[in-house]
Amino acid sequence: MTGVPRWTGREIRALRTALRMNGRSFADAVGVSHRMLVRWEAGGEAVVPRAGNQAALDTMLATAGRAVQERFAALNTAAAAAAEDARAEQLLRRETQYTKSPVDGKLMVPVEEGIYLAGPAGTPTWTAAYLIDVYPTTNADYERFIRATGHPAPRHWPNGRCPADIFDHPVVWVTWSDAAAYAQWAGKTLPTSQQWEKAARGPKGNPYPWGDAPTAAKCNVHDSGIGRTTPVSRYQSGVSPYGAYDMCGNVWEWTATEPEPGRHELKGSAFTSPFTRAAPALFNDAADRMSDNDTGFRCASPA
Structure with a gap:
């Protein structure tokens, strides 16, 4: 599984969904408050967690297992592919x-x-x-x-x-x-x-x-x-x-x-x-x- 160059709120939401974890459990696993996780996911691509959190997310993805990694890849690329794009819409x-x-x-x-x-x-x-x-x-x-x-x-x-x-x-x-x-x-x-x-x-x-x-x-x-x-x-x-x-x-x-x-x-x-x-x-x-x-x-x- 290829790593994530930079985690943003969008990739974080995709990983939580792929792991099929609720917000509080996922926040505990990353080592942040539930409020922080909500802020990340709401901010989408505009939110970039600090380096320590990025490393924790890297570890979660790397150790998640093949099925989770495939779900994460599908969710993440589907979101990017379907994102609003003025040029594509034209x-x-x-x-x-x-x-x-x-x-x-x-x-x-x-x-x-x-x-x-x-x-x-x-x-x-x-x-x-x-x-x-x-x-x-x-x-x-x-x-x-x-x-x-x-x-x-x-x-x-x-x-x-x-x-x-x-x-x-x-x-x-x-x-x-x-x-x-x-x-x-x-x-x-x-x-x-x-x-x-x-x-x-x-x-x-x-x-x-x-x-x-x-x-x-x-x-x-x-x-x-x-x-x-x-x-x-x-x-x-x-x-x-x-x-x-x-x-x-x-x-x-x-x-x-x-x-x-x-x-x-x-x-x-x-x-x-x-x-x-x-x-x-x-x-x-x-x-x-x-x-x-x-x-x-x-x-x-x-x-």
């Missing part, structure tokens, strides 16, 4: 600009023709106009595909059926060929690495979909401590300038770009990745036949 109000793909029914967002700043060096790069899926391909999306085509199901589905609790999670255990087959069925393609990166960073080449700040709480990466995929619509505060979700974290995504024969680029990082690997500009690739529990895809099409 983007979400652009619903009328979205279109629905006629075959798989997925929402797609338009990306205009023009130059964007690509790669770590911010190289001016031109792309034609295109559409890209708002969300990664989910297990529910993929199940419709295999029912329509007879394509083999991912290896982690019991008896070839998607478990109900991961319908809205990104599909994983898919090779590049699996992803390309889905895209062909849906009348779309896999995005090139340039298309994917522009949709993630915007025309100004933001380091992250949400802007400049390296904020791990806005995506599902290893630092979040969740240890598995999450629903594709969860991280509203991490949405890209074009309105695309999960462009950092959750799962790596296959692209159409082939740096050498038999290999294709992957973009975006995953729940298994350290946040240092999450920037959309970074390079990664894999053999086409590779499949694992942290790799999926989304589709694109001409505008």
Whole structure:
């Protein structure tokens, strides 16, 4: 379990909830008065306890056990993902600009023709106009595909059926060929690495979909401590300038770009990745036949 860089009232409330302790018992365990705990939790992110209390909270989390740590991670990142974010709210109000793909029914967002700043060096790069899926391909999306085509199901589905609790999670255990087959069925393609990166960073080449700040709480990466995929619509505060979700974290995504024969680029990082690997500009690739529990895809099409 990755530690907490700085405890605030928000993380303290999440830990108490994960431990399933009442306020007085939790305050006793930390070594503070119940009144102090109430003040911490009411203050939220504006309250930062002193160093001794921070150390006590570190110890409580470290010794709490795996189940508590998982609950804490889920509560803490969910709160960050759902927090009010004026920029995200503005983007979400652009619903009328979205279109629905006629075959798989997925929402797609338009990306205009023009130059964007690509790669770590911010190289001016031109792309034609295109559409890209708002969300990664989910297990529910993929199940419709295999029912329509007879394509083999991912290896982690019991008896070839998607478990109900991961319908809205990104599909994983898919090779590049699996992803390309889905895209062909849906009348779309896999995005090139340039298309994917522009949709993630915007025309100004933001380091992250949400802007400049390296904020791990806005995506599902290893630092979040969740240890598995999450629903594709969860991280509203991490949405890209074009309105695309999960462009950092959750799962790596296959692209159409082939740096050498038999290999294709992957973009975006995953729940298994350290946040240092999450920037959309970074390079990664894999053999086409590779499949694992942290790799999926989304589709694109001409505008």
